[in-house]
Amino acid sequence: MSATAETVQDRKAALKGLGTSRKRVEDARFTQGKGNYVDDIKLPDMLFGDFVRSQHAHARVISIDTSAAMALPGVVAVLTAADLEPLNLHWMPTLAGDKQMVLADGKVLFQGQEVAFVIAEDRYIAADAVDLVQVKYEELPVLVDPFKAELPDAPILREDIADAKEGAHGARRHPNHIFTWEQGDKPGTEAILSEAPVVAEEMVYYHRTHPCPMETCGSVASMDKVNGKLTLWGTFQAPHVVRTVASLLSGIAEHNIRVVSPDIGGGFGNKVGVYPGYVCSIVASIVTGKPVKWVEDRMENLSSTAFARDYWMNGKIAATEDGKILGLWCHTTADHGAFDACADPTKYPAGFMNICTGSYDIPTAYLAVDGIYTNKAPGGVAYRCSFRVTEAAYFIERMIEVLAIKLNMDAAELRAKNFIRKEQFPYQSALGWEYDSGDYHTAWNKALEAVGYKELREEQAKQVEEFKAGNTRKLMGIGLCHFTEIVGAGPVKNCDILGMGMFDSCEIRIHPTGSALARLGTISQGQGHATTFAQILATEIGISADDITIEEGDTDTAPYGLGTYGSRSTPVAGAATAMAGRKIRAKAQMIAAYLLEVHDNDIEWEVDRFVVKGAPERFKTMKEIAFASYTQAIPGVEPGLEAVSYYDPPNMTYPFGAYICVMDIDVDTGVSDVRKFYALDDCGTRINPMIIEGQVHGGLTEALAIAMGQEIAYDELGNIKTGTLMDFFIPTSWETPNYQTDFTETPSPHHPIGAKGVGESPNVGGVPAFSNAINDAFRAFGLTHTHMPHDHWRVWKTANKLGLHG
Amino acid sequence: MSKQTITLNVNGSSVSTEAEPRELLIHVLREQLEITGPHIGCETSHCGACTVEIDGMSVKSCTLFAVQAQGKEITTIEGLGDPDKLHVLQEKFKEHHGLQCGYCTPGMITRAHRLLEENPNPTEEDVRFGIAGNLCRCTGYQNIVKAVLAAADELNQSETAA
Numbered sequence: 002m003s004a005t006a007e008t009v010q011d012r013k014a015a016l017k018g019l020g021t022s023r024k025r026v027e028d029a030r031f032t033q034g035k036g037n038y039v040d041d042i043k044l045p046d047m048l049f050g051d052f053v054r055s056q057h058a059h060a061r062v063i064s065i066d067t068s069a070a071m072a073l074p075g076v077v078a079v080l081t082a083a084d085l086e087p088l089n090l091h092w093m094p095t096l097a098g099d100k101q102m103v104l105a106d107g108k109v110l111f112q113g114q115e116v117a118f119v120i121a122e123d124r125y126i127a128a129d130a131v132d133l134v135q136v137k138y139e140e141l142p143v144l145v146d147p148f149k150a151e152l153p154d155a156p157i158l159r160e161d162i163a164d165a166k167e168g169a170h171g172a173r174r175h176p177n178h179i180f181t182w183e184q185g186d187k188p189g190t191e192a193i194l195s196e197a198p199v200v201a202e203e204m205v206y207y208h209r210t211h212p213c214p215m216e217t218c219g220s221v222a223s224m225d226k227v228n229g230k231l232t233l234w235g236t237f238q239a240p241h242v243v244r245t246v247a248s249l250l251s252g253i254a255e256h257n258i259r260v261v262s263p264d265i266g267g268g269f270g271n272k273v274g275v276y277p278g279y280v281c282s283i284v285a286s287i288v289t290g291k292p293v294k295w296v297e298d299r300m301e302n303l304s305s306t307a308f309a310r311d312y313w314m315n316g317k318i319a320a321t322e323d324g325k326i327l328g329l330w331c332h333t334t335a336d337h338g339a340f341d342a343c344a345d346p347t348k349y350p351a352g353f354m355n356i357c358t359g360s361y362d363i364p365t366a367y368l369a370v371d372g373i374y375t376n377k378a379p380g381g382v383a384y385r386c387s388f389r390v391t392e393a394a395y396f397i398e399r400m401i402e403v404l405a406i407k408l409n410m411d412a413a414e415l416r417a418k419n420f421i422r423k424e425q426f427p428y429q430s431a432l433g434w435e436y437d438s439g440d441y442h443t444a445w446n447k448a449l450e451a452v453g454y455k456e457l458r459e460e461q462a463k464q465v466e467e468f469k470a471g472n473t474r475k476l477m478g479i480g481l482c483h484f485t486e487i488v489g490a491g492p493v494k495n496c497d498i499l500g501m502g503m504f505d506s507c508e509i510r511i512h513p514t515g516s517a518l519a520r521l522g523t524i525s526q527g528q529g530h531a532t533t534f535a536q537i538l539a540t541e542i543g544i545s546a547d548d549i550t551i552e553e554g555d556t557d558t559a560p561y562g563l564g565t566y567g568s569r570s571t572p573v574a575g576a577a578t579a580m581a582g583r584k585i586r587a588k589a590q591m592i593a594a595y596l597l598e599v600h601d602n603d604i605e606w607e608v609d610r611f612v613v614k615g616a617p618e619r620f621k622t623m624k625e626i627a628f629a630s631y632t633q634a635i636p637g638v639e640p641g642l643e644a645v646s647y648y649d650p651p652n653m654t655y656p657f658g659a660y661i662c663v664m665d666i667d668v669d670t671g672v673s674d675v676r677k678f679y680a681l682d683d684c685g686t687r688i689n690p691m692i693i694e695g696q697v698h699g700g701l702t703e704a705l706a707i708a709m710g711q712e713i714a715y716d717e718l719g720n721i722k723t724g725t726l727m728d729f730f731i732p733t734s735w736e737t738p739n740y741q742t743d744f745t746e747t748p749s750p751h752h753p754i755g756a757k758g759v760g761e762s763p764n765v766g767g768v769p770a771f772s773n774a775i776n777d778a779f780r781a782f783g784l785t786h787t788h789m790p791h792d793h794w795r796v797w798k799t800a801n802k803l804g805l806h807g
Numbered sequence: 808m809s810k811q812t813i814t815l816n817v818n819g820s821s822v823s824t825e826a827e828p829r830e831l832l833i834h835v836l837r838e839q840l841e842i843t844g845p846h847i848g849c850e851t852s853h854c855g856a857c858t859v860e861i862d863g864m865s866v867k868s869c870t871l872f873a874v875q876a877q878g879k880e881i882t883t884i885e886g887l888g889d890p891d892k893l894h895v896l897q898e899k900f901k902e903h904h905g906l907q908c909g910y911c912t913p914g915m916i917t918r919a920h921r922l923l924e925e926n927p928n929p930t931e932e933d934v935r936f937g938i939a940g941n942l943c944r945c946t947g948y949q950n951i952v953k954a955v956l957a958a959a960d961e962l963n964q965s966e967t968a969a
Binding site: 024025027028029030031032033034035036038040041043124125213214215216217264265266267269296298299300526527528529691692694695698699700701702703725726727731733734735737739740 | 827829830834837838841842843844845846847848849850851853854856883884885888889890893897900901902904906907908909910911912913916934935936938939940941942943944945946947948949950951952
């Protein structure tokens with residue numbers, strides 16, 4: 002018996018399926034410099050495009066003189082809005098139901114806005130020509146503070162829709178107002194707030210930042226006029242949607258457009274949107290008949306494509322005196338910049354901000370979000386998070402801390418007291434979600450134990466005494482966070498982008514000799530899909546992951562899907578992969594039964610084969626079945642072995658985690674040092690533990706950046722102050738700590754393999770953990786809340802304001 | 808602008824090409840010589856994606872005019888190993904999951920290579936300091952550091968054995 006058991010185990014191990022820390026198949030090309038990114042694409046006669054951009058945040062464009070630029074040898078064309086207007090391409094729709102100028106149409110609304118597009122024979126000539134384009138502006142008053150947007154003297158930014166009383170998301174009360182989005186029970190929550198024994202209130206600002214992947218955005222468009230086919234390579238996290246948009250905008254039939262996402266050098270939400278550069282490269286290729294490449298530089302990337310966050314979240318939380326939360330109220334002022342280009346599902350103008358009740362059983366809640374136009378770059382993308390989930394998690398995890406201070410209670414205990422209990426799942430939240438599964442208390446207790454929470458608090462108390470006695474100038478902060486995400490958008494009945502339902506897909510072909518090709522509607526940007534999706538399939542169909550090729554990103558070959566962002570690849574495309582695999586297995590069962598000369602019901606699946614029940618020596622492996630499917634005439638069964646699945650998820654998934662950060666802070670310099678960071682993640686079924694850990698390390702480092710210094714800041718004239726890597730903080734190996742990772746495993750009950758997604762958890766949970774550590778360090782000295790980013794200067798100022806510098 | 812003929816020794820081969828005096832080395836490598844391993848991630852010499860070795864020094868090739876590299880020995884990621892025999896660093900980056908999107912990887916490995924040439928027995932702190940000129944947005948560096956230390960170990964062992 003034991004020999005047989007071992008054999009089954011060996012066969013299982015040989016598959017390298019679910020739960021295996023399989024090494025990545027992508028790495029061979031990346032480690033040898035053989036990745037193929039958009040800027041690596043070189044086509045015969047390819048031209049280069051470059052933008053003339055506005056130096057003003059708000060100005061009228063009086064005139065654009067392109068004559069000197071056109072006179073420069075090597076310049077092929079200079080496009081302005083006037084050239085695009087006859088094609089109706091001077092504006093384009095945004096993903097949020099707004100529209101955005103492709104090239105400045107009469108005015109500019111943010112610094113760095115695209116004004117003209119120069120096309121030249123090489124990138125140096127294009128850059129020279131950009132300098133030669135003469136644009137005359139008339140400066141207008143600038144609006145950078147969203148709280149001043151509706152004052153009587155506020156300049157009106159969007160003259161194109163100044164009189165529109167209705168926007169894409171309901172009534173607008175002012176020309177600079179985009180939408181109001183309300184969720185939950187307003188009167189009920191207000192009644193609780195007025196009667197509750199304890200109410201804590203705080204304004205929590207999640208500052209504007211940027212995903213800043215190592216590779217900037219870019220595209221290469223090639224219009225083949227002979228065959229009438231447009232090919233567009235680019236940095237697209239959602240290539241199929243780009244194809245549909247390109248077809249609708251250009252009028253080229255969708256089957257004549259091929260969109261390809263080659264290797265992508267990190268996305269983090271930056272590459273979800275459609276940018277003027279993509280549109281201009283397409284138009285330029287159509288106009289010139291030659292391939293046209295556009296790749297933005299880092300300054301253009303930081304100042305024009307896809308900011309994230311910028312939410313002013315005013316919160317009130319009501320509780321009993323012993324810390325049972327009764328209600329939560331939140332009003333958010335959302336600074337959207339000049340165009341509402343948020344990448345959210347259509348019905349969710351503030352994304353899933355209504356996950357802001359977090360991990361807690363809060364009976365009554367109300368959320369309102371007001372979207373506001375300002376003279377800043379458009380975007381509002383989900384920077385390594387599901388739509389606005391990191392804002393929501395930061396808000397509730399700060400409010401819990403603020404409430405703990407008000408109650409004079411330990412913040413870990415307050416959390417445990419209010420967690421949704423295991424037996425309450427599936428749990429209906431006050432703001433409308435059905436949490437699928439969770440076991441928060443187990444994760445929390447494991448985390449507290451792992452870091453020695455009680456001892457840390459004792460040490461901290463001692464250190465405060467020492468500080469007060471003048472024996473040390475350092476303080477210690479303990480940053481707690483228990484987050485719940487909502488990812489895997491999403492059910493088609495309520496999730497769409499530009500009308501396209503947010504399903505995803507997988508198509509599988511088993512080759513005659515028993516290896517396989519699977520194509521998906523998603524696209525990896527570093528997540529390792531070619532490795533992990535093969536693992537899902539290996540377990541489903543019993544073919545080794547090493548014998549399965551995964552392809553994504555080419556719309557001519559891959560099935561339609563909504564792409565990779567919001568941690569949706571595993572929850573949605575991963576589910577499609579499993580379901581397509583099960584279709585393969587169902588057909589394989591019929592073939593195996595025929596070959597074994599038994600009834601379908603008399604055989605059962607075992608790792609990589611169908612076995613005759615009660616006669617384990619009689620079996621057919623998937624490899625044998627595949628061969629038979631191509632070589633034998635099987636009555637009632639079509640030849641070949643292929644399957645396709647389009648998966649519409651019944652619900653979102655709800656990964657969660659418990660993070661604890663211990664920070665040492667030098668009060669006199671404001672310099673902080675992460676002593677320890679413990680991250681426990683529960684992402685349901687774990688596909689590849691090595692990749693999960695890598696995702697957690699990376700996401701935590703992005704969280705560290707955001708919490709500790711990374712921001713897109715503007716001055717009062719709308720000048721961007723952090724537009725290069727000189728000012729925009731990205732931690733190096735020197736500032737980045739080592740992280741300790743851990744897990745619990747609570748499978749999703751509705752996902753075919755129980756997986757929930759993990760890539761974004763560390764960003765969502767990491768930011769509150771780092772920020773709470775800084776805030777916590779000063780709690781003993783009367784601090785309730787200080788805004789991020791917690792760079793040295795701001796931390797020093799916090800200490801100074803508290804009178805800690807003597 | 809007039810072009811000049813320059814001769815570079817890239818990955819062991821002497822190549823001549825034409826470049827304007829203002830052309831950056833990274834552009835000449837990528838666009839003329841079709842050596843696309845080194846990448847462009849910024850224009851301020853912060854990110855290190857374009858790192859190559861020139862005469863035994865790590866250099867950010869976006870910070871150098873191609874004409875300044877006239878006659879010099881240049882090694883890029885393409886010169887470190889080949890498909891039949893990867894460099895130990897390439898093996899260790901794979902083994903320890905020291906990369907995700909792969910964009911910083913060529914520069915990172917090229918930098919790590921020089922670091923180990925100069926300091927064959929680095930501590931974790933030495934590695935963290937030594938690669939601090941190369942940014943990565945995906946990995947949080949932890950596994951990169953692990954990979955470089957593992958490569959140092961293996962290189963030292965094979966040296967001892969030899």
